[in-house]
Amino acid sequence: MIVAERKPFEEIKAMIEGCKKVLIVGCGECVSVCMAGGEKEVQILASQLRLAFEEEGKKLEAGETTLERQCDKEYLEEIKDKVDDYDAVISMACGAGVQFLAEMYDSKPVYPALNTQFIGVAEREGEWSERCRACSDCVLAETGGICPVAICPKGLLNGPCGGTNDGKCELSKEKDCAWTLIYNRLDKLGKLDNIRKIFPAKKYSVQTTPGRRIHEAFKEKE
Amino acid sequence: MAKAFKEALESGKFVITAEVGPPKGVDIEEMKHHIELLKDKVDGLNVTDNQSSVMRISTLPVCRLIQEAGGEPILQMTCRDKNRLALQSELLGAYILGITNVLSLTGDYVTVGDHVDAKPVFDLDSVLLLETIKGLEEGKDCAGNELTGEGRPTFCKGAIVTPEANPIEPQLLKFEKKIKAGAEFIQTQAIYDLDNFKKFMEYARQFDVKIMAGIVLLVSAGMAKYMNANVPGIFVPKDLIDEMASAEKGKALAKGIEIAGRMIKTLKDENICDGVHIMAIGKEGKVPDILAAAGLA
Structure with missing residues (x-):
């Protein structure tokens, strides 16, 4: 699978500076398995961003959704009615998913929440290692x-x-x-x-x- | 003027090489001093290639300086910083300058040096670089294209081996590939345990290749312990560490020179190998003293 890790929180927060509504989109494939960008991680990031904005006296509406995967148009289309309601989209997919989402919704800023690392395997719970350079x-x-x-x-x-x-x-x-x-x-x-x-x-x-x-x-x- | 290195190797004499480390900057006075000091005392001077992945003056112009000074340069080439185009064009460039001794190395990884974020190349490896040189000698580049015009370059091709590597088997498998790929001489990683080295030589003697033992000057007992703990493939036996430690205050360097000289003398007198490659890291000026201690000055 593709292994990724979440970017530092401050980096993600800086990307959406000035936004009032962001849609955070998780991916149900690899990054979900490696605990970087699945449904749970979407929830955590949304809560962290809301709290951080609140602490600064700002309000952030953070929508949450997780698609089957982001490397297929058929699944990306599922959010076509939602995207227009937001100032920006944060994709929690690998770099491929982020790009495919940005390509489909090219009038909306799309930001990556993860750093994609490698193609690898699960050594044990919570630990992955690289095995293929494609x-x-x-x-x-x-x-x-x-x-x-x-x-x-x-x-x-x-x-x-x-x-x-x-x-x-x-x-x-x-x-x-x-x-x-x-x-x-x-x-x-x-x-x-x-x-x-x-x-x-x-x-x-x-x-x-x-x-x-x-x-x-x-x-x-x- | 130093005799051609290849000629020295083929003559069957006990061959001696040392190293010149280009500086990180354009002040080359000290390096020129070392070249002057060593050029007539050794059969070849290796010029290191961004040694330890630290950016310095490139090897080819320094080889040229050695040549102009009347010395015999050995161009070290690592696969870390250049792809196959750059390596081959550098080889052709070296040849037209009359620089024909090449030592093929993989190169340390980028992150051990001072440009940790640089892109590591490793397009070829030390075996494939030797094959590539052989190809150029046969008039073809490594993509199979013919070299144009008259004449073909010829090189004296070298590589390295680590006789104290653990485990040794994968290392020897690669050593044999290097010979198959055309290596004519092999400089070893530093050796200190002569019994171990003799065992290695018993194995290595079956191949048609000249073996030069690596001699790294010990400057303190601490350095020996540090190398044992941190440098892959280096093993300094306890009796040598004790001998270094026994040196009077301020005399450790002299003791190191004595040990290096003694080892070289034994290697030569007992005909254990074909020569030595002296690495007096940071103490290049002491190489003549080492040779004197070996009775070779």
Whole structure:
């Protein structure tokens, strides 16, 4: 899933300076699961903003709604009758959701409440870790299901750097060295030959932004 | 004038290299002094590339200064700050200046240095950089395009290894890839335990590559303890720490020079490896004393 965290409160508050009515829109997908932008977080942000405005002797009407997801037009349309009533919209989706919402309601200021961080997994309750950089050229088949692009800060493809120590990363003793993990996993699988060959340089051409994909069945016939 | 580094390597003599660290600023007097002091005493002078991810003068112009002074420069190249276009154009530029010794390094991560918010590049890695150099020598860039015109560049290609890395197996796997990718010489991370190093050399001798042991000058017992605790792949044995600690007040540096000299002498006399790379971090002016202590001056 996409993992995100809420921006500092003061940053969000500054965005809506001068607004009297804001609509806070949560997203029911990834950011809801990682406890950053779901229904509950919408409630919390709305209450915090109302209180903060009140303390300054101002009144803020903060509307709350959480959509199934914000990366689909069909769900974004559900708020089309509400948006006009507000001065601004705060999206609690990932960066993709914020942009799609802003595109659909382009006459309204749309502000992001989250910083989108990475594609990752839930390690345990309340803790997520990065696993994929969406590089469009997956090497997991050869690296024992451990991604050197996402787990190694340098994204090295041909083995560990000299900074690794005791199986940990040069950046922090808290981080595992991706290449020690890969080596150990392949050793266990009896497939160390996978990484004895030299991996070619990554093809950055396939990840030129903005990415776009059209499913075969939906491609227009020539 | 120093003999060509490649020639020295191939001659079978015990090869000695040292380092020049470009400063962060344009006052190059001290660096020029070090170049002058060392150029005739060593077979090559490595020029570090934004060492420890701290922004400094770039390597190529400093290599040029060494060359103009009559020394033999070794261009260090990390993959941290340049993508494959920049690395290759720098290599071609180095070649036309007659700078042909290159040491391929991954490079420290950006956040360990003084520009923590810079974009880390790492487009290639140290293995792929060696392959890229080999490609240029064969007349092709790393995208497969032919180099134009007459002539092909040739380089003397080097890389590094950390013999004390833990675990060692993934490190050796990469070491072997570096050799496969064309490394002709290997400078090691600092070594202090000669028994451990001999074991590494027994393994390394099976490959057609020159191994130069890394010698980092100890300046105090505290430095040795600090490196043991904080620098990956460096292990200073207890007897050396005790020896450093036994030095009289104000004599620790002299003791460090004595130890470095003794190690170099042993490595040479017992024919353990093909040479040494001396890293006298911040004490470059002491390299001649180390060589004298090794009986090489």
